[in-house]
Amino acid sequence: MITGMERLVAAINGGVSDRIPVFCNLIDQGAKELGMPLKEYYADGAHVAEAQLRMRERYGHDNVWSLFYVGKEAELLGCRKIRYAEDGPPNVEDYVIKVYDDIAVLRIPTDLNAHPAFREELKCLQILKREVGGKYPICAYVTSTMTLPALLMGMDKWLELLLCGPPDLRDALLTKCHEFFVKEMTAYRDAGADVLVYSNPFGSTDTVSMNYFHDHSLPWIERDIKAVGTAGIVYYCGTSRFNRVIDSVLKRTGIGVYYLSPLDDLVEGKKIIAGRGLTCGVINDMKLIDWTREEIRAEVRRLIEAGMPGGKFLFGTGVMPYQIPEENIRTMLEAAYEYGSYEKQGS
Amino acid sequence: MLEQIIKSYNEAIFDTDREQALHVIHSAITQGVSPEDVIFKIVIPAIEQMVKSISEDFDANLAQHFMTAQIAAEVTEEMLAHFSKPPQVIGRVVIGTAEGDLHSLGKRIVMGCLKAQMIEVTDLGVNVPAERFVAEAVAHGARVIGISAMMAHTARGENGCLRVRQLLQERGLEGKIKIIVGGAPFRFDHELYRTVQADAWAEDGISAGKIITDLIREVQP
Numbered sequence: 001m002i003t004g005m006e007r008l009v010a011a012i013n014g015g016v017s018d019r020i021p022v023f024c025n026l027i028d029q030g031a032k033e034l035g036m037p038l039k040e041y042y043a044d045g046a047h048v049a050e051a052q053l054r055m056r057e058r059y060g061h062d063n064v065w066s067l068f069y070v071g072k073e074a075e076l077l078g079c080r081k082i083r084y085a086e087d088g089p090p091n092v093e094d095y096v097i098k099v100y101d102d103i104a105v106l107r108i109p110t111d112l113n114a115h116p117a118f119r120e121e122l123k124c125l126q127i128l129k130r131e132v133g134g135k136y137p138i139c140a141y142v143t144s145t146m147t148l149p150a151l152l153m154g155m156d157k158w159l160e161l162l163l164c165g166p167p168d169l170r171d172a173l174l175t176k177c178h179e180f181f182v183k184e185m186t187a188y189r190d191a192g193a194d195v196l197v198y199s200n201p202f203g204s205t206d207t208v209s210m211n212y213f214h215d216h217s218l219p220w221i222e223r224d225i226k227a228v229g230t231a232g233i234v235y236y237c238g239t240s241r242f243n244r245v246i247d248s249v250l251k252r253t254g255i256g257v258y259y260l261s262p263l264d265d266l267v268e269g270k271k272i273i274a275g276r277g278l279t280c281g282v283i284n285d286m287k288l289i290d291w292t293r294e295e296i297r298a299e300v301r302r303l304i305e306a307g308m309p310g311g312k313f314l315f316g317t318g319v320m321p322y323q324i325p326e327e328n329i330r331t332m333l334e335a336a337y338e339y340g341s342y343e344k345q346g347s
Numbered sequence: 348m349l350e351q352i353i354k355s356y357n358e359a360i361f362d363t364d365r366e367q368a369l370h371v372i373h374s375a376i377t378q379g380v381s382p383e384d385v386i387f388k389i390v391i392p393a394i395e396q397m398v399k400s401i402s403e404d405f406d407a408n409l410a411q412h413f414m415t416a417q418i419a420a421e422v423t424e425e426m427l428a429h430f431s432k433p434p435q436v437i438g439r440v441v442i443g444t445a446e447g448d449l450h451s452l453g454k455r456i457v458m459g460c461l462k463a464q465m466i467e468v469t470d471l472g473v474n475v476p477a478e479r480f481v482a483e484a485v486a487h488g489a490r491v492i493g494i495s496a497m498m499a500h501t502a503r504g505e506n507g508c509l510r511v512r513q514l515l516q517e518r519g520l521e522g523k524i525k526i527i528v529g530g531a532p533f534r535f536d537h538e539l540y541r542t543v544q545a546d547a548w549a550e551d552g553i554s555a556g557k558i559i560t561d562l563i564r565e566v567q568p
């Protein structure tokens with residue numbers, strides 16, 4: 001039987017397998033899978049691993065996740081309060097940086113592996129590696145240097161510091177965030193993660209202007225990637241658009257996988273990448289909550305027909321909202337397997 | 348002279364150059380432009396210009412929205428203190444983020460743009476229960492309730508906009524108070540505002556100012 005890893009590797013190398021790789025990012029849905037409240041679910045890495053494995057078996061997609069919730073990164077940096085919801089992702093409730101003076105005392109843990117907040121993630125990764133390592137890509141999520149401050153002080157205060165604040169303070173914070181970024185990336189790789197989603201909304205032209213991107217975002221992207229290498233790295237801007245910067249990112253960093261925004265023009269994105277990397281076409285999963293079966297199938301078909309010709313293509317989702325009915329998840333995936341099949345096309 | 352000032356101010360806003368924008372305003376004052384003219388002939392037209400460019404398919408980014416709002420709010424506050432008589436308020440609005448949601452940036456941008464347009468805004472903060480939205484709207488005589496939500500569950504949840512609608516209905520306030528929503532889920536699904544029973548939505552903070560002004564006019568007695 002062909003594995004998810006084989007599909008992914010074939011796609012990256014411009015080859016074919018039975019079908020295109022399909023990534024379905026089910027995160028909070030794991031709690032539903034195990035029939036427990038989200039807070040209880042996220043308290044134990046074994047829960048997350050088990051649910052990831054079960055959901056992958058049941059739905060047949062090609063990836064599993066070690067991500068609990070993004071706020072974990074803030075916990076690793078001192079956040080003590082996470083707000084849980086019954087029907088959505090946990091969020092940072094208390095900011096580590098409340099006033100500018102907190103930046104100077106922000107401490108980057110020396111050894112992430114020894115950090116209690118990292119323990120459960122490591123446990124999860126261990127199980128995933130043992131069960132599906134090498135067969136199904138294990139994904140990890142890492143917030144970029146430029147975006148991490150948003151988790152530590154809120155988007156609001158970060159944008160203010162970035163655009164109007166003292167540059168030395170801004171740079172001091174970014175330097176610390178970069179140090180953390182490198183440690184986190186290294187820890188995930190060491191623990192067996194293969195696909196490292198580099199999440200960088202500040203590398204999107206929906207967030208900053210082109211000039212700002214070139215003057216500030218790109219240099220930090222370069223620094224991040226130079227420090228950790230490009231292996232397994234996926235460029236992702238939190239579903240914000242980034243077609244206009246793909247060429248620069250590619251040339252300056254060598255990152256080989258681009259997880260486009262559902263709001264980006266996929267055909268244009270693929271044209272810009274021009275065979276130099278893997279294009280990931282991403283469905284607007286917010287709409288999956290209400291779309292009918294026909295609408296879902298039509299949209300999956302549209303994306304795959306736009307992205308699949310010429311190969312080097314993956315079909316994926318954003319962070320799937322908890323509200324998407326199971327039936328719709330199935331419909332989307334079945335359509336992706338069908339339209340993304342190479343066998344049917346006889347190639 | 349005014350034309351040149353407007354042009355330089357607009358350019359500074361566009362480049363998200365706060366210092367330059369403030370410099371333009373301060374030198375205008377030195378040249379004898381009245382605080383009233385700064386607001387009504389420079390700041391508000393600059394926002395209107397931005398709304399126009401956006402509707403003509405110019406893609407403003409988040410940083411530009413943020414800076415436009417930030418600078419407009421700062422200048423307005425400074426100028427209001429020097430107005431010869433208190434300005435006429437167009438209407439009142441309360442704004443907050445939906446229950447369970449802690450994302451405050453969208454609300455802040457919208458507020459900045461509203462202030463400059465002589466709309467009185469009350470900030471209810473983050474994680475605001477539906478009951479409070481309605482109670483505060485009544486207490487402040489607000490014509491519009493603004494609800495920001497950045498996640499699917501807070502945008503669509505039963506304790507969010509849907510509940511605000513229900514409360515307005517129960518209290519017979521629907522003719523007097525309108526609901527406007529905004530945030531990421533609405534940008535990814537343009538029909539979602541109907542699903543959650545809001546009266547309107549806005550794609551960005553600058554357009555929000557215009558849409559809210561229109562809503563106020565609709566219900567203003």
Ligand code: B12
Pocket residue numbers: 027068069070071088089090091092143147150151154155199201206237238239240241318319320321322409412442450452453454456457492493494495496497498499500527528529530531532534548549550551552553555
């Ligand atoms: C930046 C970002 C992040 C950053 C910063 C997060 C933070 N602390 O704020 C990072 C990378 C850390 C992050 C993390 C997460 N994120 Co995030 N993130 C984004 C992104 C790219 C932008 C969101 C944002 O802050 N925008 C700033 C606001 C101000 O911009 P805006 O929406 O353009 O605002 C304008 C309009 O909406 C309007 N507006 C806003 N409010 C209002 C109100 C009214 C009344 C009106 C009229 C108008 C209006 O005016 C604004 C100004 O122009 C979006 C995707 C996207 N493209 O929008 C995802 C997104 C919001 N994130 C999402 C998720 C799920 C998360 C996480 C929960 C993931 C997880 N499982 O942990 C975490 C939560 C982290 C936490 N807080 O604990 C989802 C939410 C959808 C869902 N599935 O529920 C999104 C939509 C991405 C996706 N499609 O998957 N995220």
